[in-house]
Amino acid sequence: MNTGKSVSISREEMVLPVPGRFPKEGLGDPLWAHDLVRKVYSVILFVPRGGQRGDASFPDRADRRISDCGALIQRHGRILRGIHMKYSDCLIRSLRQEEAELLKDFLYEAIFIPEGAEPPPRDIVEKPELRVYTDGFGSRQGDNCLVSDIGGQVVGAVWTRIMNDYGHIDDETPSFAISLYGPYRGRGIGTRLMREMLALLKEQGYRQASLAVQKENHAVKMYENVGFRTVARNGEEYIMVCRLQ
DSSP states (O other): OOOOOOOOOOGGGOOOOBTTBOOTTOTTOHHHHHHHHHHHHHHHSOOOTTOOTTSTHHHHHHHHHHHHHHHHHHHTHHHHHHHHHHHHSEEEEEOOGGGTTHHHHHHHHHSOOOTTOOOOOGGGGGSHHHHTTTTTTTSSTTOEEEEEEETTEEEEEEEEEOOSSTTOOOTTSOEEEEEEOGGGTTSSHHHHHHHHHHHHHHHTTOSEEEEEEETTOTHHHHHHHTTOEEEEEOSSEEEEEEEOO
């Protein structure tokens, strides 16, 4: 609620909004939220020609607008808490043995569905060409799986296996599979999972890793950002490789 009162914050009290460095109270803390918006407005507020940001009218105008924005931030605290969760509450850990069945769920989530197309039935993961990703997982050399855990719930997984899949290169190169549940996409969690898995494979002595991805899939950019490069193309897919050694 806008009380009409001006709030002043000294330079010493300001907290820089650096990702991963949030106040203990979280992003819902009113003072920190006010400070964040004040910094934004210090950049975008109109400064009259010949005027200075130190003009007496500037902080007053800023505080009035910030008060309105602060109310908006408080009403949408869920969004802010979601941003906070992105950086501080996501644990990357190994898949537990009792969680192995989750891989079928994540395999289904990994299926690329072009815009406007109907999702396939969930039992598609039982087809032989897809079961190679999950059958007996953990029993072979090269089987690795990391998951993203938020509040005790597994929301994403990345796993590798040396297998004759769509991204197969040779019998020394692990192939990747990765997916997250829909609400957790676009938060950087997939990138974290990829980087952690690549580091693990490098520790284990693998020289490279591979994957196949549909050309229309927006994840191509993410794969490139973590080090994958296209080495082959077919009608619908890129075959990509990341060199580790």
